Amino acid sequence: MIRKTATAFLLALPLAFCEPAAAQAPVTYTVAFPNAVHHEARVSVTFAQLPNGPLQVCMARSSPGRYALHEFAKNVYDVKATDSKGKALSISRPDPYGWDVEGHDGTVVFSYTLFGDRTDGTYAGIDVRHAHLNIPATLAYARGLEQRPAEVKFDLPTGWQVASQLRPDAAKGTWYAPNLQYLMDSPTSLGPQKIRTWKEQGRTIEMQVLHEGTDAELDSYVAQAKKVVKEAAAVFGELPEYDFGRYTFVANYLPQTSGDGMEHRNSTSLTSNRPLRGAGALDNLGTVSHEFFHSWNVERIRPKDLEPFDFDRANMSSNLWFAEGFTQYYGELLLRRAGAYTDQQYYEEALNGLVNSILLSPGAAKYSPVQMSQQAPFVDAAAAIDPNNRTNTYLSYYYIGGANALALDLELRANHKTTLDAFMRAVWQQHGKPQRNYAPERPYTIPDLQRVLGEVSKDTAFAGRFFREHIYGHELPKFEQLLAPAGLQLRKAKAGQASLGLNRFQFLPDSSGALLPSTSIIGSPLYVAGLDREDVLLKLDGQPLKRAKVLQQLLAKHKPGDVVPLEVRARDGVRTVQIKLQEDSMLEVVPLPTATRQQLAFRKEWLSGKAK
Template identity: 75%
Template sequence: MRKSAVTLLLALALPVAALAQTPVQYTLAFPNAVHHEAQVSVVFSELKAGPLQVRMARSSPGRYALHEFAKNVYDVQATDSKGKSLAVSRPDPYGWDVSGHDGTVRFTYTLFGDRTDGTYAGIDQQHAHLNIPATLAYARGQEQRPAEVKFELPAGWQVATQLRPDADKGSYYAPNLQYLMDSPTSLGAQKTRSWQEQGRTIELSVLHEGTDAELDDYTAKTKKIVREAAAVFGGLPQYDFGRYTFVVNYLPQTSSDGMEHRNSTSVTSNRPLRGDDVMNNLGTVSHEFFHSWNVERIRPRDLEPFDFERANMSNSLWFAEGFTQYYGDLLMRRAGIFTDDQYCKYTLSGLVGAMLTSPGAARFSPVHMSQQAPFVDAAAAIDPNNRGNTYLSYYYIGGANALALDLLLRQNHKTDLDTYMRAVWRQHGKEQRDYAPANPYTLADLQRVLGEVSRDTAFAGQFFRQHLLGHQLPKFDELLAPAGLLVRRAKAGQASFVGRLSYNAADSTATVGSTLIGSPLYQAGLDREDVVRKIDGQRLTSAKAVQDLLATHKPGDAVAVEYRTRGGVRTTQVTLAEDPTLEVVTYETAKRPVTKAMKKFRAEWLNGKAK
């Protein structure tokens, strides 16, 4: 009785605005998980008169295309505070309007989800991996209200999430809609490892079918990655509730993905924690953890706040994702997970090769590639496109430019990319307000900070004009040489069509994939879906036979190709080119002399920085 009286007095003392902050209350249950369904209930209270506009998100933080999550919602019903059924109408494909309420709406629906990754919802009898925009409906006008989420869990399941737990209520708390939508949640038989790092709790909550020893080894390597990432920025962020959670799902039914969030990351893969698969899994961990600075707190102004009702376009994904791509693998090397040779093979060869051989990179800027994200970032379309000739992922074009900038700063300006990232962090990331960056950046800000760090505003302006707003390719052979690294042809002297041929065993032909500008097939007039019938008069008896035939030729040779196109059967001469695949190798591998200066440069760049 006394508690109720005190509560009433406190409520009367609060301003009207505070009274409006009653949390939106969510409850999720899984009585039909075997068929990938969840039952979701949402209570919106203290509403103003008029229809309540309930919506499912159309897009998701960290994803830039439209995904139309409403397509997996059905059995929608609404009642008022007394349980009376309310009228529900469908104003558009993305939501529902609820009329006639008494200030409270209980909105219920069934959610279907069978894709476990960072974008969708994956539900089965073993687990539920929930990206919140794909899972929870929200109401327009209620975005600033806090939210409480309760899970009715099957036996043996536990919760992994960045949402703040409230043990007294048995619920999980988000301060507003932006935070709620940014909080992936995994439900299942979690295996947890946690430790203290610089006064913060770092935890791994893992669903996997491997051994505890495998998880312990994975945890030990993750600890090294965390420390190396913190060393770049001079310390860890102030996580909002003192905790950072790796929400990890490595079950066989899982799709490979990684998705950054403010105080957590969703990491999914069907690869186990053993053998070479560990390296791939850790690469995702490293990339996503770097995002807890870059893109979550160091955030482009054109993505803040995120709009759940449209595709979100940014000019800066070359930095937000591309520079993170560069650092993700660099941290692997600094943590001792990669050797120098592995770093060259798995990282530098990919970045340099993609940048220097992609027709798109020679035509369009990293800013342009960033703007293409709504069309390519897990976007679904059925019409053919020409992206092989017009596009290079902002991950690669941004990562390659990060590599070039790091080497330029080290060689010419007595500084490095770590120093630049720390400066951007201090000016545009460290200060946070209301669970969001206080000073998100623009392209002009990134250029200005580069001028300050390099102490050369002319250099900063030139780099942005030529390489980020423009599409001038870096001279990687010159940039990597001081580290004793060589850019060379991986298949020197080998003749190639420089195109993809898919062998058809049924009729001994090969179908041409999209042809690249300047390639032998493109120059000869062959296009996608043309069917090669003969080469040099010979039938294509196997895929290996094509390779064996090409091995008898050298670059510059002309071969007769008979093919079927939309205009009929034709024969043309195709002039073979040298296989353009590039690789980066150490001078040691290339049997070249390595100087002490090269070893010193390489060590200062690639060796660990954590104390």
């Protein structure tokens, strides 16, 4: 059976049915947890005021903020459908992610059991302590009814509360979304919430948290988050006009959760098994910083090629270098401006990662940020079992975009008497702030970003060259020159030390050698010697490689350029090859002890807090 497209289905509707969506019967859901101990929810959805003909019900195949396919229907079973009188209806399965329901009387009550045991920003995690629900992984929808409002009733176990950007309706005991796009963009956490609420620029910001720590730890964490919120607002000059007047951090910090952060229009889903103290608190705060910046960049400053989001397919964008990459840069910078990082921590935790990733990645020298963005459907939590060569062909759009954001910020400050902050504010004013019907009025294209850069820098030739060389092209930033005005030096982190390259190893549990788990890096000694994935390094210079410390000690006895014998077990058997060691290529950013007053002032203006 060939399924109709949504457009064809709408064209087939009778004229009497073509009234405004808001005036039509809302789609109503009930979500209950009679078997939460075994990670199940029971979901019922009522579709009313339907036209004649089959109702096409489906589960989403992708999720806002994720770009690969996830096929959420795989966790749905025990499907039933009845009409308004409780009569069982005929259900057929035209494809793996949908159901056709026939013979209804204008109403379909569609119910099913949902299994979910992964608590993160993509899936559903259900147990006796909580339920963390990504809505595309949880709620089925009907084609042709996408513009109808939705109401969700959560049948909660004792002691649980709801954390969501959905609008509560206390009189009905339901949670409201104006349409399917908003519903699918609204992660919801159910459990014994710890709630902290504050006002910022007249907006309500709330953090609703599930965690095992103390109230004092949560209060300290929220105090830091408030500073991050202020610094993010300072970049753009204002907070967005959040729908329904509030922004919600939907946070789950329980041991069973998987580390993740996922941005949404008026909320963010935060999941981590790290506690809100020590290094765990700082790590979690980094996710808060990154995801909150998204409430401007990607949620309202939105690329045209992601608007509207399509739940039926993988969503490819050429703009993730900006949407995610520039956000990656600011997520770390805001931690420094908010005082969560010292200058030294910022160099070590942020700058070193960005600089090393782009300058040492073989992929970054081959492919542009635009091309890396287009790879998202294959890498953004996408599942595949065949080996790949991404070690040599790919660099995450987070890092290639973040490194170019760093380079552009330094270039604007040094040579154009402006900043990346000013550029982001201009993009916000032109392409983010104008909103209508819970969506951007003017989603951007890459030429739009180039035009705004020309306006802010007052140099259209520079803007054209930057995009041509660094965004459409793959020319690498000259960080040694770019960092100098800030009194920072780029140097080899382990100058003079011998290395086998940046390849990673897995030392075997029986201490028989070091496995090369992925393809060897182009240009490395192992690559030049013809070694590759699944080869095992047995002996270096005649010494067995039992553990990582042994390899380090052996390399320390040599210098770059030395040729040493390496015994390996490869697919063609055990053999010995001659390896020419190279200098360790890792880089680090360090402050110059002789930095001038002008350089120190440049650095301070760049890294210091901007919030009033």
